[in-house]
Amino acid sequence: MNNIASYSIPLFITVILIMALFKKVNIWSSFCTGGLKGLKCAADIIPALIALVTAIELLSASGALTAFSSFFAPVCNLLGIPEEILPLSVMRSISGSGSMAFFQNILSEYSPDSYIGRTASVIMGSTETTFYTLSVYFAATRAKSLRYCVFCALLGDLTGSVVASLLCKFI
Amino acid sequence: MLLSGLLVLSFTQGGDEAVLILNGGIKKSFDLVITLVPIMCFWSGIMEVADKCGITKTVSRILSPLTNRLFGKEYKNTEAMHRISMNMSANLLGMGNAATPLGLEAMRALDDINPTPRKASRAMCMFIVINTASIQLVPSSVIAFRSQMGSQSPSDIMIPTVLTTICAFLAGTISAKICERFSV
Numbered sequence: 173m174n175n176i177a178s179y180s181i182p183l184f185i186t187v188i189l190i191m192a193l194f195k196k197v198n199i200w201s202s203f204c205t206g207g208l209k210g211l212k213c214a215a216d217i218i219p220a221l222i223a224l225v226t227a228i229e230l231l232s233a234s235g236a237l238t239a240f241s242s243f244f245a246p247v248c249n250l251l252g253i254p255e256e257i258l259p260l261s262v263m264r265s266i267s268g269s270g271s272m273a274f275f276q277n278i279l280s281e282y283s284p285d286s287y288i289g290r291t292a293s294v295i296m297g298s299t300e301t302t303f304y305t306l307s308v309y310f311a312a313t314r315a316k317s318l319r320y321c322v323f324c325a326l327l328g329d330l331t332g333s334v335v336a337s338l339l340c341k342f343i
Numbered sequence: 344m345l346l347s348g349l350l351v352l353s354f355t356q357g358g359d360e361a362v363l364i365l366n367g368g369i370k371k372s373f374d375l376v377i378t379l380v381p382i383m384c385f386w387s388g389i390m391e392v393a394d395k396c397g398i399t400k401t402v403s404r405i406l407s408p409l410t411n412r413l414f415g416k417e418y419k420n421t422e423a424m425h426r427i428s429m430n431m432s433a434n435l436l437g438m439g440n441a442a443t444p445l446g447l448e449a450m451r452a453l454d455d456i457n458p459t460p461r462k463a464s465r466a467m468c469m470f471i472v473i474n475t476a477s478i479q480l481v482p483s484s485v486i487a488f489r490s491q492m493g494s495q496s497p498s499d500i501m502i503p504t505v506l507t508t509i510c511a512f513l514a515g516t517i518s519a520k521i522c523e524r525f526s527v
Contacts (some may be wrong), residue, residue, distance in 0.1 A: 204388065208387035214379060229371055294507050320469050328514045329476075
């Protein structure tokens with residue numbers, strides 16, 4: 173199964189290029205026009221990106237997270253998320269490298285095949301770094317108000333953690 | 344966010360430590376920018392080629408039953424919808440690196456047609472929610488890591504992971520749909 177994912181990118185590019193040859197598109201000049209567009213788009217979002225990534229880093233280092241997760245421990249117990257997993261599932265939404273470190277800790281402390289280890293793996297595999305995605309994508313727009321977006325994204329993450337904790341009891 | 348993080352840090356760990364972490368954060372964002380720029384450039388180039396030979400239109404037609412339901416008919420056949428379709432297919436195939444630049448272009452296109460630029464449009468919110476739940480069919484990096492840590496059956500987690508992603512995706516999109524109704 174791993175092979176499918178690792179071949180998808182080369183295959184994707186090959187198909188596009190073959191199609192382009194077939195339809196006699198000027199590949200070189202379209203690639204350059206498109207590349208320039210991408211470069212402009214990237215340049216526009218850099219300042220916002222730097223500010224947001226730095227802010228997230230500060231926030232996750234400030235320890236506000238641990239305070240937050242201990243506060244919510246009772247609620248999560250009710251939802252069936254094990255206490256050992258909680259810091260990971262909170263961190264998963266905030267920082268990719270941070271949650272990877274948590275994940276590593278969990279796997280070396282409990283075995284990867286234990287219930288805790290499996291639940292952690294499913295959480296790692298099934299959700300994205302929500303706040304990172306939010307900041308990168310909104311950096312590309314002029315929007316100042318995100319409306320209900322953060323709430324819905326986090327609700328999705330929470331659902332992921334709950335479902336992961338539940339499903340792993342059966343395997 | 345910057346302010347609160349900085350205040351809490353200076354308070355709990357002293358000013359020196361706070362500055363250290365601040366610099367670390369800035370460096371991290373720099374690394375991100377450095378990796379992002381060439382990737383964006385490359386994929387935008389590839390996408391331009393794909394546009395020219397009509398692949399984008401085909402993909403967006405294939406995905407249209409799904410996207411029409413999620414975003415509503417008003418976005419049908421717009422530039423933004425083509426970008427969104429490409430981003431979703433990249434996510435499905437597990438091409439994380441390619442998905443981000445495509446997603447950014449989709450956001451730009453949505454921004455261009457947003458009637459209220461200061462407020463995120465419905466389609467933007469829906470698109471972000473989809474991307475944060477990002478449906479991934481093969482969690483290859485997690486599987487690789489598990490076997491590295493000595494797991495007996497590293498790919499045990501495949502099926503639960505896919506099911507969990509789908510549930511998270513449904514929870515996110517359905518709640519976004521509900522919120523759409525109630526927000527002005």
